[in-house]
Amino acid sequence: MSLTRRFFAPAVLPADPSCSVLRDAVVDVGPDGRITYCGAADTAPPLPDGAPRTRLTGILTPGLVNTHAHSPMTLLRGLGSDLPLLRWLQEAIWPAEARMRPADARAGMLLGCVEMLRFGVTTSAEMYAHAEHVVEAALEAGSRVLIAPAYFDLPGGDWRADIDAIGRWMDADGLRFGPGDRVELCYGPHSTYTLPPEALRVTAQEAAQRGALVHIHVAETVAEDVTTREKFGSVPQLLKETGLLDGRLLAAHAVHLSDSDIALLAAADVGVAHCPGSNAKLASGTAPLRALRAASVNVGLGTDGPASNDDLDLWEEARLAMMFARLATADPLALGAEDAFLMATAVGAAALGRTDIGALRAGNWADMAHISVDGPYFAAGLDVEDSHLVANLMWAAGSRAVNDVWVAGEPVVVDGETVRVDGTTALHAAAEAAARVI
Incomplete structure (x- = not known):
């Protein structure tokens, strides 16, 4: 990325010690792939002209x-x-x-x-x-x-x-x-x-x-x-x-x-x-x-x-x-x-002794996952108590609802599919290797 990118989400789970749920929040990712801001949208710092903006519809969590x-x-x-x-x-x-x-x-x-x-x-x-x-x-x-x-x-x-x-x-x-x-x-x-x-x-x-x-x-x-x-x-x-x-x-x-x-x-x-x-x-x-x-x-x-x-x-x-x-x-x-x-x-x-991953906070790498709330796992929607939202995420939704993923601010999964590697090609190569090994 050449500019800071802003991600908007109706709910952000930064993974702070109190397991906060931030509503109508943004995460800013700098050109180096590190987070520069995570917090409420209405108190976010101004962006430079031309900075790209991504509007998400679900929950943004750390990878x-x-x-x-x-x-x-x-x-x-x-x-x-x-x-x-x-x-x-x-x-x-x-x-x-x-x-x-x-x-x-x-x-x-x-x-x-x-x-x-x-x-x-x-x-x-x-x-x-x-x-x-x-x-x-x-x-x-x-x-x-x-x-x-x-x-x-x-x-x-x-x-x-x-x-x-x-x-x-x-x-x-x-x-x-x-x-x-x-x-x-x-x-x-x-x-x-x-x-x-x-x-x-x-x-x-x-x-x-x-x-x-x-x-x-x-x-x-x-x-x-x-x-x-x-x-x-x-x-x-x-x-x-x-x-x-x-x-x-x-x-x-x-x-x-x-x-x-x-x-x-x-x-x-x-x-x-x-x-x-x-x-x-x-x-x-x-x-x-x-x-x-x-x-x-x-x-x-x-x-x-x-x-x-x-x-x-x-x-x-x-x-x-x-x-x-x-x-x-x-x-x-x-x-x-x-x-x-x-x-x-x-x-x-x-x-792992790491403080630069696992949470959405300034200075950390922007390793993030976008969780879709369009499926049956969130039938009650996003307008529920914070604890209810996290319960639906952990008990009901999980991996089935992961839609997009970024590592160091770079997209690696879009709409459920890896973008740097073709999944079908990777599967075929692994199948050939498995046949030799087993």
Whole structure:
């Protein structure tokens, strides 16, 4: 954009801490793709002559933030779907991924980006191999991505070389790069059960030197929890002993936690990616969401991989989070629609250690989604109480009502279709790759 653009909407949800609903509001986006103003239309600053104006008919929200994903696994959707986690990994997923070529991962990621953008998900925190090709796909689609190249201690692998390679990449390109800072590089140690403590210590040291985020699976299954407690006290305790709690850390899943584990995560300002759909499908359990939130842990929402969920719909994760929290506590007030909306936006961004996305406020990137209110999900219209509007958005509408999406102020979805990537072409390329891999 060469000029500031003004977006008018009858309702804007900026994702501030009180989950405000701004009526008859505008969002101004500067030429650099950052928001310069979000607020009431009648108090908005004057625009320069010729500044473009876009009038929307529905609700304008921040783009959603997917805090844990393996999106190239669109190629593996449905594979081993009736196996528990460890057998699913060892018998179905890891053998297929061993056959995956860089071009296959790129095709899978591109299809994943198309799916997420259509759902209003503008940012995803990815853990996967072939990371440079995953980044290429995200940039082609226009998505924002935090990429953590995954590494393991497996036969034929070399976790030290993998850690060194990530560091060289960061040193060459910086932690963030690309148009609108669309890419952030992270470290991706898979888990405490697939790596020795020494690998975790080296990761902590290397990440601390560069101020990088470490993205790791934490206490996902009962077996992992029991084994690690016998040897090290708990998964969070091992993370503390190896230095990973001293830096930026994103804990994916965090299902099996004691009160003292939660206290450790809270004291270290660890972000948590809550993945209710995947954890339910694999019968891993459900994270102690109420306790984590009560301890002021930033808990975002994650889809996990589209082979363990099996979609990339963060609105669905929000609904599942609300339902499971209520079931787990027998309390219909355990997690409300406003809480879930913030988990999918601003709190999810905070879990990643990001303050420049997830909310519509001056200085943030203009990652936005336009929600249509023309369908049956908003039969009562927009002229309802704020809480009613948010409830209809989170419980009834969700991804089905996403109409337009922008990343850094640039349109990536118009009238429900991606505009930088042809969805049909991406699907065909992924189908060819899946046939080779499976």
